[in-house]
Amino acid sequence: MTEVSTREQQVLDRIERARRRRPKVTQDRITLAHGSGGKATQTLIEAVFLDAFSNPMLDQLDDAASFSVNGSxxxxxxxxxxxxxxxxxxxxxxxxxxxxxxxxxxxxxxxxxxxxxxxxxxxxxxxxxxxxxxxxxxxxxxxxxxxxxxxxxxxxxxxxxxxxxxxxxxxxxxxYPGRLGMSEVQPGDAVLVSGPIGEHGVTVMLARGELDIEADLESDTAPVHELVASLLAVPGVRVMRDATRGGVATILNEVAKAADVAVVVDEAAVPVGHEVRGASELLGIDPLYVACEGRIVAIVDGSAADAALAAMRAHPLGEQAAVVGRIKADPPGLVLLNTVFGGTRICDLLVGDPLPRIC
Amino acid sequence: MTEVSTREQQVLDRIERARRRRPKVTQDRITLAHGSGGKATQTLIEAVFLDAFSNPMLDQLDDAASFSVNGSxxxxxxxxxxxxxxxxxxxxxxxxxxxxxxxxxxxxxxxxxxxxxxxxxxxxxxxxxxxxxxxxxxxxxxxxxxxxxxxxxxxxxxxxxxxxxxxxxxxxxxxYPGRLGMSEVQPGDAVLVSGPIGEHGVTVMLARGELDIEADLESDTAPVHELVASLLAVPGVRVMRDATRGGVATILNEVAKAADVAVVVDEAAVPVGHEVRGASELLGIDPLYVACEGRIVAIVDGSAADAALAAMRAHPLGEQAAVVGRIKADPPGLVLLNTVFGGTRICDLLVGDPLPRIC
Missing domain, CATH: 3.30.1330.10 (PurM-like, N-terminal domain)
Structure with a gap:
């Protein structure tokens, strides 16, 4: 357990360092970007909310806080x-x-x-x-x-x-008896996505009727509890997130920063439907930043990647699941995208909010 | 326990009868009255929310739902x-x-x-x-x-x-090992209020600056958890509520209907500050319907009324607590007010919302 404790300590140290260099909200007024899930949201959370409410449960910034009541x-x-x-x-x-x-x-x-x-x-x-x-x-x-x-x-x-x-x-x-959390993520782990991304966000955007784009699209909104249960039957799951506001890219950036690792994504492996790809090009947005409401991102032990993929694919919501990347040690804190054109670029947190109020 | 079980059954029967005669929302559109906490709110809750979500926890319509997880x-x-x-x-x-x-x-x-x-x-x-x-x-x-x-x-x-x-x-x-709930209320019980009522609602109303009324008033917003703990040290507490939207009158109506009893209130005994009384008269509202945010209404066994009052008064938030009424068997479902002028009138649920957005 020493190794785990050391890792935990490293994460706590990082949180402490982040607190000391906590960013300031430079604008005087709230903008739509503060609700994007991207960089401005993160700054607002760190500068205003964490600063006031700081406690070990909140500081984890997980999708849900966890605590014990009478041993449960x-x-x-x-x-x-x-x-x-x-x-x-x-x-x-x-x-x-x-x-x-x-x-x-x-x-x-x-x-x-x-x-x-x-x-x-x-x-x-x-x-x-x-x-x-x-x-x-x-x-x-x-x-x-x-x-x-x-x-x-x-x-x-x-x-x-x-x-x-x-x-x-x-x-x-x-x-679940195992440990889940950003602090469990390690170099060598695999990154999985449970299905085609961006369908919810693009659907809502088009439903507003302000754009002259037609697409045969439906929101992917669905409860993922059964898909998650199937996946958790496989040992080696490190952390899971549902890819809502800010999309898959935002989650991967959170992983990179919280675990101080590099996330290397193979763009060609990311499942994106034809309609979402087309609409995104017309909208000038990257599907990696578009919200899903029934898709998860999971980081699993590299040696468990095949089993995790099989478990996801066995569930109707995970039929098009894919391994989309790997965790590496360097460069820590960054998400790198190996593009379909053979290049590599940094996939940073979203700045601004191209798709406000999609959830 | 037979008596309690019979009483519980009676309450469940009443809920079932209420469900069968569930009211309909007669308006096509939401009005401010639907947010008042009064009659329109109750109709909306029963006709729309209870109808869809009905389950034993929700149907109690308590301020909080309660359930067990692993025995807690x-x-x-x-x-x-x-x-x-x-x-x-x-x-x-x-x-x-x-x-x-x-x-x-x-x-x-x-x-x-x-x-x-x-x-x-x-x-x-x-x-x-x-x-x-x-x-x-x-x-x-x-x-x-x-x-x-x-x-x-x-x-x-x-x-x-x-x-x-x-x-x-x-x-x-x-x-708390005892039983608390509307179904515990019985004829002979006493009705207590923990302090002067209506200060929050009137303060907010005046803070809008739309009325030409000045008063030296502050909201009573406060956490009542310690006051409640003091009160619960006295055996015989049946049910407690914090008197927010709709004020004390709304809670007493809920008690009367849920427990199928009469609530008889002595108007002169209800603690109302000078400023609230004056402002309420000018506003044309009854302080009994005005929100507090740090006052509770408690129904206690009649024989425990003095002890409950003493427990409340021992706490700073309960210094001006008072016994304001009694529970009687008849007429069931009604709140009767013995007015300061010596008359008796029915104190019904609020219709409309004279004080929107006070919380």
Whole structure:
């Protein structure tokens, strides 16, 4: 266990160093980029939230916090949903709000159990739309085997919201006996993605109808708890994340920085559907930065890569899973992309927010 | 235990009857009244949310849901905060968001432990205001002995929010060995209020500066977990609630309906400060319907009323606690007010929302 403890200490040291050199928010006012999941979001979190709330659970910046109550290991997570439009091909804000929180619990190694639901409604919002959203939440909760056990509803005046915002928080129980976390990632590990990326983000973007692009696309919103359970049956899983805001690239940057390793991605291996690729080119965005709502990124022991891939592919949500890269020691903190053109470029955190309010 | 089981069955029967005669939302669109905590809110909850999500935990409609995980009894609650203005005498949206969730856990008999924080920020919101809010949350969390362990930030375009909305969810552990709940309330019980009512709601209303009323008032926002702990040391506590949206009258109506009893309130016994009384008269509202954010309503065994009152008064937040009424068998489902003028009137659920966005 000495090695693990040393690694843990290294991670704690890095957190401490990061705290000392904590960035400052240079703007006076909040911009859309602060909600992108990218660089500005990270700066805001570090400069404002971590600075005030700092505690060992929060500082991990995992998708869910974990703690023990009377010997039971629990996970707790929250997400607010402000997607626009509220209804889009393949889903709506309702199933997004349930699946998002279910997935944050699942990738933390927890069995999702109980959800809260907080609604902020705009005066004048159609009751029929609320009923439709709530009905989606019910179906999503049933599909994921969770119960919505408590809630809250606030109404704000016309013009003070955009129809309906939903927050869900979720509690799960962690029974997985292994260790999961960024600090487990090591050189030699493999990087897997569970399926074609970017479908949710591009679908929502096109659903706004502001662009003259048509594509036969649906959101990938889905609960990944069963896919995760299949994967966790394979020994050697280091860490998992669901690739939402900021997409796969943002997660890989978090891995690189938190574990102080290099992530080397083979661009040609990343599963991207034809429609997403085409729309992304027209939109001038890279699918690696586009949100999914039913895809996971998993880092696994290199020697377990084949078994992990097989486990993912055995599940309907993972049929197109792929090994997309490797963890290396150098250069630490960076994500490198071996492009389809044979070059290598740094794949940094997103600056700005080309796709606001996709979740 | 037969008596208790019979009572429980009666409550379940009532819930079942209520489900069968579930009201319909007659309006096509959401109105501010749906967020008042009054009659319209209740109709919306019953017609839309309970209808979809129905489960034994949610159907209790307690301030927090409770469930067991590996033998530990946990409580889970959520609240969104949309108060306007964000800063007001005595507090701001930040400590409101922490205290509100701490209090919902405390009155459920739980020790508050961990909180989530979800921010919805409007593009252009001053970072300095966010820092001030977060700093209040930090102080409030420290005062209540809880940790904010996970969070989320979304940014929406200018004009799609009102500066800053916050959702908090909270987990607590229930170690209180007794039974608490609406179903425990019985004829002969006493009704206690922990202090002067309505200070929060009136303070926020006046802080908007739209009314030509000046008053030397501060919000009563405070964490009640220690006050509750003092009270729970007295045997015979049936149920507690913090009197937020809809005020004391709304809670007493919930008690009357859920326990199928009459609640008889002595208006002269209800602690109302001079400033709140004066401002309420000018505003044309009844302080019984005005939100507090640091006051609780407790129903206790009639023979324990004096001990409960003494326990409350021994705590700084309960110095002006009072016994304000009694539970009777008839007329079931109603709150009756013995007025200061010697008459008796029905004190029904609020219709409409005279004080929108006070929390």
């Amino acid at each position: 290991r629990l996970a707790l997570t929250t997400d607010s949903f402000v997607v626009s439009p509220l209804f889009f091909p393949g889903g709506d804000i309702g199933d997004l709000a349930v699946n998002g929180t279910v997935n944050d619990l699942a990738v933390s190694g927890a069995k999702p159990l109980y959800l809260t639901a907080g609604f902020i409604l705009e005066e004048g919002f159609p009751v029929a739309d609320l009923v439709r959203i709530v009905s989606s939440m019910k179906a999503a909760a049933q599909a994921a085997g969770v119960q919505i056990v408590t809630g809250d509803t606030k109404v704000v005046q016309r013009g003070k919201a955009d129809g309906c915002y939903i927050n869900t928080a979720g509690v799960g129980v962690i029974s | 009894r946990l409580a889970l609650t959520t609240d969104s905060f949309v108060v306007s203005p964000l800063f007001f005498p005595g507090g701001d949206i930040g400590d409101l968001a922490v205290n509100g969730t701490v209090n919902d856990l405390a009155v459920s008999g739980a020790k508050p432990l961990y909180l989530t924080a979800g921010f919805i920020l409007e593009e252009g919101f001053p970072v300095a205001d966010l820092v001030r809010i977060v700093s209040s949350m930090k102080a409030a969390a420290q005062a209540a002995g809880v940790q904010i362990v996970t969070g989320d930030t979304k940014v929406v375009q200018r004009g799609k929010a009102d500066g800053c909305y916050i959702n908090t969810a909270g987990v607590g552990v229930i170690s």
